[in-house]
Amino acid sequence: MSVFEGFKFRKVSSVVHDLDPRVKFFFVCILFVMAIMFTNLIALTVLFFIPLPFVFLARVNRQWLRSLRGAAFLAVFIFATNFIFGYFYPTSFPQVSGSVDTFVEYFVILERAAAMTLRFVVLIASFSVFFLTTSPDHLGLALQQSHIPYEFCFAFTTAVRFVPVLADEAQTIMDAQKARGLELERGNIIKRVRNYIPILIPLIVNAIRRSLELAEAMESRAWGASEKRTNLYKLKLKRADIILVMISVLMLVLAVYVWRYVPIPSVTELLFQTKAA
């Protein structure tokens, strides 16, 4: 469950925490778009380093690393599937003709699989910084000020707030089933997936039960009684926010330029001096 740990907000005072959530989200979205634009390993490696200053400034290095570690299993899975598909359908690679024979051709596929995995890691890394440094309340406020109806904002922030609760609950359920002799890692792949049924059913049933209880508790405290809801706090853009917006836009412009006009060599080309066909 450590992947969820990386999305758990902790109240700390830092430059990054104090940034406007809308601006931070904009920045993360730009990173997202950039990660989708490139399939080149070198470009994606550069993208991976962009959120790092924010991680250090916000002093969330430990939690951030934990979220990356939590995503490791999925990353390995993405790498393996990309490699397997690349091996059996090599025609999508211009460098590989027909079937995979030479060492260089293997390397091309490996590089592509690594790039796809890194793309996933970049996404986890940047969104993790966002969630680690943005309180659910600020997030809700940001949505509201973006003219999204309050009901949707509330549903969204509640969902975000309940992620760590669900993660804790999943751990307890896992313990309870392990105490009844369930071994999650036993058996072939189908059996392993089936092993998770005793975890998922109680988790879903409890989540539904909790949401009904929450709805009742909210209604009994007059939720939705007033037509127009006002807020005590209002988000205002500060100088640091404007600088980040400018950096984000510049990054995007640069990325589009590089993507359109600058051919970035692949690692294979650099290592083996081969040219893409």
Add this chain to the structure above:
Amino acid sequence: MIEVKDLHFTYSTGLEALKGINLTVEDGEFLAVMGQNGAGKTTLVKHFNGLLKPTTGEVLVDGVNTRDVSVAKLARNVGFVFQNPDHQLFSETVEEEVAFALKNFGFEKDVIEKQTDWALTLLDISQYRNTSPFMLSGGERKRVALASILAWDPKVIIMDEPTIGQDHLQKENLQQFIMQLNSQKKTVVVVTHDVEFVAECNPRVVLMSQGKILAEGIAEEVLTDPKLVAQASIVPPQIAQIFLGLADLGLPTNVIDVHEAAKILLNRLRERQ
């Protein structure tokens, strides 16, 4: 026998939950682990079936270090009933729920059927055999959870807060049931902060506070020591409070059992007449 030697445990969040626990649970013993919320009670007993492994120190179950074996292996001898039954119920019928662990442990089909029948009868839930566990009341769900552990007849039974959400009658049944298990030479470990429940069962008590053991001893001694209970942020049982209040009259102060209290008071009143 469970031996805990200088056990320290720190959660990944950095919270040091156990700070040097030394404890021995003998075979066939009835033990209550008590203390306020966050004292480390559940963390301690989760070491008994290997759900948590010591940060330093060790826990031996029948001489086997819990570090060296899987939870599934340890669970064969150590059953753990979780506080909230909803954290484990998932099957379509009560019968399947009770048979779940038996299947995991690889019992033969006829043994599974026999043990399931036995557990369902024991907990008086055989009438719900084909009912979905989600359709049952809170107390009944708790009984299903308990039956699903007892089904494989473990030597040690750990119960985490068994009295929470139970009405008085259910509590009384539970108490009788635990006594019955204990009389069958089962080791029973109960984690609770229900002093009245402990007062009525009178087990050996381990009192915990802030990750350490404050005191061990029979319930009569531990729960009637005002200093100790205050340190552990619990209140003495009501009977003990009455007798502590009447100490000036020369009444004993270590009384927690209702029947014993009635006997003492009756004798005193008769002496006066």
